[in-house]
Every structure is written in structure tokens, then in C-alpha cells.
Amino acid sequence: MHPRNKHIGRYDLKKLAKAVQALKSKITLNVRKEETIDFSDPEAVKLLNAALLKVYYNVDQWDIPPGYLCPPIPGRADYIHYMADILRDSNNGQIPKGESVKCLDVGIGANAVYPIIGISTYGWSFIGSDIDPVSIKSVKRLMDHNAWLKNNLTVKTQPNAKDILYGILDHEEPVDLVICNPPFHASLQAAQEGTLRKVRNLTKSEVKEAKQNFGGQGSELWCEGGERQFVGTMIRESKNFGKSCFWFSSLVSKQSNLKAILEYLAIAKAVEVKTIPMSQGNKASRVVTWTFLTPEEQKVWKESRWRS
Numbered sequence: 001m002h003p004r005n006k007h008i009g010r011y012d013l014k015k016l017a018k019a020v021q022a023l024k025s026k027i028t029l030n031v032r033k034e035e036t037i038d039f040s041d042p043e044a045v046k047l048l049n050a051a052l053l054k055v056y057y058n059v060d061q062w063d064i065p066p067g068y069l070c071p072p073i074p075g076r077a078d079y080i081h082y083m084a085d086i087l088r089d090s091n092n093g094q095i096p097k098g099e100s101v102k103c104l105d106v107g108i109g110a111n112a113v114y115p116i117i118g119i120s121t122y123g124w125s126f127i128g129s130d131i132d133p134v135s136i137k138s139v140k141r142l143m144d145h146n147a148w149l150k151n152n153l154t155v156k157t158q159p160n161a162k163d164i165l166y167g168i169l170d171h172e173e174p175v176d177l178v179i180c181n182p183p184f185h186a187s188l189q190a191a192q193e194g195t196l197r198k199v200r201n202l203t204k205s206e207v208k209e210a211k212q213n214f215g216g217q218g219s220e221l222w223c224e225g226g227e228r229q230f231v232g233t234m235i236r237e238s239k240n241f242g243k244s245c246f247w248f249s250s251l252v253s254k255q256s257n258l259k260a261i262l263e264y265l266a267i268a269k270a271v272e273v274k275t276i277p278m279s280q281g282n283k284a285s286r287v288v289t290w291t292f293l294t295p296e297e298q299k300v301w302k303e304s305r306w307r308s
Helices: 013-019 021-026 042-057 073-089 113-122 133-145 147-152 188-203 226-241 255-268 295-305
Strands: 027-029 035-037 102-106 125-130 153-157 175-180 245-252 272-280 283-291
Touching: 013 021, 013 035, 013 042, 021 027, 021 042, 035 042, 042 073, 042 113, 073 113, 073 175, 073 245, 073 272, 073 283, 102 113, 113 125, 113 147, 125 133, 133 147, 133 153, 147 153, 175 226, 226 245, 226 255, 226 283, 245 255, 255 272, 255 283
Parallel strands: 102 125, 102 175, 125 153, 175 245
Antiparallel strands: 027 035, 245 283, 272 283
16 A cells, blocks of 8 residues: 555554444454454445544545445545655655645546545545536535535536546646546446456355445446546547646556557657556556656646645
């Protein structure tokens, strides 16, 4: 994990259960007699997330509609911290902080976890986009319950399901950073098979049917062509906003997709590309970042937007 991640080490479940009382009933002992929860239980995972967000990120009330994506907080925090490092490296070793740093979260979902962590930790402001009206409504409800979130987050509905940045970004409104956790699977069947594999690994048993332990609706889990096609479309669209956004980025879950994505960036003539490896437990992934700004344009951007 990133060294600034607040979730290095085992969860303090006693502390978390004090914050969210319902979590207490979900705490069990593993074979080593250590306190844990059943990570194949969607309700236990949701309660854990609510407690983590309350204890570490000052979220007073957090909930999501039934069946919607309930993401693992440590991995989401890693992404935000690594992006802070990308901005730091473009700013003479200092992380730009405060609401003047504007970020776009492509596919904010119903949970708003990336903006929550980015706003709470670095004071950034966020735009959150999504194609799903239920997700947009859920995020607005979270904002109503947490005034500090409402002050730094704007949500936008993506009007065209085939677009990613078009309809959301504006050439007249500079954005410092774009983050994205793209739909992983290429079909509903692949998403269901992935869920079965995950639950089998967690329970160490053969299961024929399983609920998503971290939830997820169709658009959150799969799209035509999977993450490779999604990120490819994002790269193509990003070139049109290359002078109004500093850094674009996307999570790439499958190592096998990385080569094609780097080739897409070469075709798009990105000026600078960085690949950042990430790992949480047994899960390995990476973030690909790119910019179309020349070194001279990067300097002007930094001096005009991030000067203390």
C-alpha cells in the first residue's frame, strides 16, 4: 500500500464498531482467533465501509442503494494518494492542495468514495460523472448529509452512454486531474463468473451462485469490450481536452490490457505517460496516467494554478 494510506495493517474492528454499532454483530474470529468479518457477506462489507468512512474521512452518514458497488476503501485510497504524488512531481515536490485543484471522477457510482477521500485528505474539489440516475441520486443524498462534501463536489449526468469525457469536460473549465475506475468485464456473463471465482476464493468452498460481495450494477461492472475498450475510448476523447486538463488517469486491472492501452497512448501522441503499480493483499493492479501538455505548458499550468 501507499505509505500515506490510513489502512495499512489490520482493521481495528473494535474502534470501527463503536462508530457504526451494527458492525459489531458481523465481527467473527478467524482460524488464528483474530477478529475479522465475512468478506463474502455484502451487508458486512457495507457496514465496514460505512465505519471506515466515518472514522477516517469524517463521513457522518454513508449508504448506497441495494446491489450497488461497495468498493474496498484501502484500494481507492491508494489511487488517490498516487495521483497526489503525480501532481507533486509536477509541482516541485509539493502536493497541490485546496479546492482550486479540480478533479473529475469518471463513473462516480452511488458511493462517491474517490471524492470523499480526495476532499477529506487534500481538500480538492471534484466533478463526479455517471450515466446512472440512481447513482447520481445516491451521491446527492450523501452530499445532503455531509455539508463539507456538498461544498466541494458537483455531480453531472453523462447524457450519452457511449461517451466518457464528452458532455462532461468543458474546454473553458480547466481540470487538473481525471481519475477513472473503468468497468472491468466485457459482458454480464464474465462479471457473474468473476463473482463466483471471488466468493469461492473467500469461502474456500464450491459455490454455484453468489451475490456480489462488493455489489455492483451492470454499468459499474461491465461494458462492451471491457476495460481495454473503455480506456481506449477515454484516451481518444482525452486528446480533445489535452490543453484543458493536466493529467488523465485510469485504473487498469488486467495486466494483459496494458500493452494495448500503452499503444493507444502512443497513437494519440501523449507527451508523457506513467504506469504506477499498485497492490493490496493478493490483488495487483496499476494506474496509467498521461498528459498532452508539453514541458513548457506544464510549467505555465503549475505557476498559474498551483502557486501557493
